[in-house]
Amino acid sequence: MDAGTVTCRLLFFAKARELIGRSEQSVQLPRTINTKELEALxxxxxxxxxxxxxxxxxxxxxxxxxxxxxxxxxSPGIEVAVIPPLSGG
Known part of the structure; x- marks a missing residue:
């Protein structure tokens, strides 16, 4: 693992989970990143x-x-969640 990256848990909820076909995955992300860069990745x-x-x-x-x-x-092991709008009743 590169010293500038960390292993994170990427979580998918609702429609995101449905589209991607899984609820989570482990990914390498830069230790420091801004929101726009994170979204682009x-x-x-x-x-x-x-x-x-x-x-x-x-x-x-x-x-x-x-x-x-x-x-x-x-930080290592941190959760990064993709949360789409929820609907239903």
């Missing part, structure tokens, strides 16, 4: 199947929603 090379719902998803890191342009420092 998530919806680009890591989970391109999520393209159709990208604009409506929110991202949570360590069980906290991230803000646009937020600088993140990821």
């Amino acid at each position: 998530l919806f680009g090379e890591l989970a391109p199947e999520l393209g159709p719902i990208r604009s409506s998803c929110v991202i949570a890191v360590g069980q906290e929603y991230v803000l646009p342009d937020q600088q993140l420092t990821l």
Whole structure:
């Protein structure tokens, strides 16, 4: 593993899980990354199947929603969640 990367748990919920066909995967991500870079990785090379719902998803890191342009420092094993809007009743 590169010293500048960490192994993270990527979690998929609801429609994201349905589109990608799994609920989680282990991924290598840069230790420091901003929200825009993280989204580009998530919806680009890591989970391109999520393209159709990208604009409506929110991202949570360590069980906290991230803000646009937020600088993140990821720790080994941290959870990165892709959360689409929920519907139903």
